[in-house]
Amino acid sequence: MALSLPLLLLIISNCFMTLAWYGHLKFLPHDAPLWKAILLSWVIALLEYSFMIPATRLLATHGWSMGQMKITQEVVTLLVFVPFMIFLFKQPFKLDYLWAGLCLLGCVYFVFRSQ
Template sequence: MFSTLGGWQTVGLLLLSNVFMTFAWYGHLKGLATKPWWIAALISWGIALFEYLLQVPANRIGHGAGFTLAQLKITQEVITLAVFVPFAVYYMGEPLKLDFLWAGLCLLGAVYFIFRSA
């Protein structure tokens, strides 16, 4: 899957879409903490639009490149954690925890089982 152009396009688009979605879901906790929740929600929806403009083609390209639905989902989850950890540590100022490593190892196990028959 990843050796094809479509596979790499899928991963790249999912990576970019996750950056937008992470900011849409959690960025308001820092940047808009003093604003009413509905303002944060409207701004988050605006950011999430860009996430969907990247995520939908990523999944279409990936499915066309031979990813199964389960493989697309697990790929998405691995990318989510890869984006979330730096966001939490560098943008939000959260401490880096060993639990991030354990979660990553669990996801690597999921990747193994979903992709082993491919």
């Protein structure tokens, strides 16, 4: 139960970061000046940091190592990015995303097994 808050914060953080990295491709005209895309992304990224920093601090207080935090964050990134890509950008799902997710689960196993 105590880990649910930092994991929820990680998920929210990744939603904002995915939007910051790729949202300009969907929401700004392709001929918009680059500075507008950068400014839009930075504003959204500020929201991302507002959730990511508390999440990592909470995980650190639970004794998580930096490696554990990073691998968990990568798993969350994939869990957020794939639906974002499919539903917002109408990209097709590929079975390779499932295999990539399974590889990340292997990473999770290895960084947490020594506890």
